[in-house]
Amino acid sequence: MTKTPSPRRSADDRGFRLVTGFFALLVVLLVAGIFVELFRTSQLSIQKFGFHFWVTKVWDPVAGQFGAFPFIWGTLYSSLLAMLISTPIALGIAIFLTELSPRVLRTPLTFLTELLAAIPSIVYGLWGIFVLVPLVRQLQVHTPEWMRKIPLFSGPPLGVGMGAAALILSVMVIPFTSSVAREVLKAVPNTQREAAYALGATRWEAIQAALRFGRTGIIGAVILGLGRAIGETMAVTMVIGNSPRVSASLFAPQYTMAAVIANEFTEADTDLYLNALIEIGLVLFIITLVINAVSRLLIWSVTREASVKPAKTASPAVSAAPGVAA
Amino acid sequence: MNRTSRRKVLSGVVVFLCAAAVVVALVPLFFVFAYVIQKGFSSLSWDFFTKMPKPVGESGGGMANAIVGSLILIGIASAIAVPVGVIAGVYVSEYGKRRFASLVRFTADVLNGVPSIVIGIFAYGLAVLPVKHFSALAGGLALGFMMIPIITRTTEELLNLVPGILREGALALGATRARAAFSVMVPAALPGIMTGILVALARISGETAPLLFTAFNNRFFTTSLNQPIASLPVQVFTYAIAPYEEWHQQAWAGALVLVAMIFLFSVLARVVTRRLERMHRT
């Protein structure tokens, strides 16, 4: 029999709601705060350069010229290349682990692929400088003459550059895309695969049926990986060459938005310089925000079916979403 | 049957490619681990943990200040993130159906995807700009901000797993909502919450970018919160990009310690979960 709550009890409950709600509000304020703060401290640059900031190719702090196009170029180029390399591999892993792997291997292999995500960016960067870059340099040195003529492979063999950055980014993105894709595939009802098999489908054809059912979620997984690549800082800055150029060549040292902030923030000697860097940070924030929101919506549209059932103890690493370690 | 055999061959090829994808992904994993372990180990010594960095040219020295610095930063970050994250998680779990709770959930997920360098800029504006100097506090703040969404989400998910009957039982006995939440629900979900905290720790202990202009770096040993402080990731970075071979070796050692720390947190997360679960069962 329900008692009417005593006044003191209602007050307590209300207090509880307000206090805990306050802390929850802090989380929201955090995100809002980031936007407000970044917007505020980049005003000098926003007002001085306006939209031109983003289409100007010259970044010359010494001369007071700030054009952020090279960073947009570098970020997009490196991230898209990384997606090109990592997506098929990540999807292959997800398919293998959910549909094909013998039970015995499933846990250890899953553990190993997730270990890739645990390695901090700085360690990847370290390995990048001392192992990957010399390797890439060797590849570049041995590139045949005729290939060198193509703009994609032009330039001196320095080792550092877009190619190395794309490679290291793809390694770092793989575990994120693959673990989310795995969750999506697990949420696809088995009846879809059975329907295909019952019509005489081969293994791959049945997998295709599952992929088709979960396609929005898989696209979400891929986009999430893209977001990860875009925000990646340390490993990239250690192998990309940090040169604000716009070049199609994989051999050329270039620059990304996150890398320039990391490198030049403490060296910014004028307010304008600092504001310009913060403006880059602001746009980086907005881009990753949009990408994250879109990908989450896509993923959620497939996994919400599965979430109606009692939730298994989700591994925090997955449910608390892959973030961006730099 | 020509068509069928083609389909089957294709199927076989795809299966093979998927298996190959797993192998391909594991190659860099082993590659990186092998290098870090091998090169790090050879540069590791007792000095590394106890001595301060030596100026260039002089051999020896270590990263004692950076290791302590990292621990201090992690401490500050946890002090901020654990209360905020857990209590926010309690709210979202208790009032999950409200619009506001959905908003919190959404922003937590979004926060998770924000590049850590952007969080660093935020902490810079908040804690460095006003006082015009770098500090351990600013660095701890940045790391703490990164931990919050992970802890919030994990806490919420784990609290949701605790059967509502427990809460109702407490309420029926006259407990206030707060009492029910904190004396019954949270303890029941504690193993998972601890795991979430440890996972968050594993995530941020290797972070470099947000520290570059908040905690900055410090050649000397300090435990002051109001001054720049050395940290393992930043130290590794500084040494790695410098042209000195000895510093490179120290960088590898630093990387090994970092990886070991993260590994430790991850293992602890699993052990804690199992231990506390066993405790609760008896």
Added chain:
Amino acid sequence: MSDTVVSEMSAPSNAAAAASKPGNGPGTGSLATAGRALRMESRKLNFSYGPKQALWDISAQIPEKTVTAFIGPSGCGKSTFLRCLNRMNDIIPDTRVEGDVLLDGNDIYAAGMDIVDLRRRVGMVFQKSNPFPKSIFENVAYGLKINGMCSRAEMPERVEKALRRAALWDEVKDRLETSAMGLSGGQQQRLCIARAVAVEPEVLLMDEPCSALDPIATTKVEELIHELKRDFTIVIVTHNMQQAARVSEFTAFFMLGRLVEHDRTEKLFTNPGQKITEDYITGRFG
């Protein structure tokens, strides 16, 4: 347990022969099949999920172009056995099969058997309709496409034929390109039937096809089955005995993984040979 008696019986002596058959005990589904050829047959089929055995010595005959119903209480193995007939259980790991299942005289579990082809020849409709998230047309055409059964040009014709067979054509002919997920539950199930018959199977297995449908939709499907049996051999698993009595010519009663009795539907329901069968039919358990 005596061996299964293969049905080489002459028509007139059917009923009498079946009734007077000794050893018509558990596991010996012996059957009077009115001189019809057998489309499928199992011989002492044993099936296990890992260490747990689920089917013991099932020997059953499925005569061609008839409807055979599998009935029995929950967990009796009827669905498991059904899924053995098109080797759908193969996709579950750790399963073991002993004994034979013959399709037109060939053992489907033999080493060289082409499973892909088998599943085209022995189609299946599931308990809950599972259309692909594609258009109605594409759903029905799916099997045709992957098995390369006709050219692009012929597809619309084949799709229409299948939809007519499933008594769905008139309801969807104007919206073939719309998503299948927009159909009602009963329509979706008929779509799945159309999808299954589009590939011209020899046998159609139906696993409790009406259990998720309302009575009207159920009636439609049952009428459908009546039509379909002219062209296909149908096996239907059902927990609804009245349904079994309505649609089938032969009924097999399963219990605890064994085939207890297998006979003409009429006979099984009016004069069952085994006491357990009678108890089940009269609702004493199950």
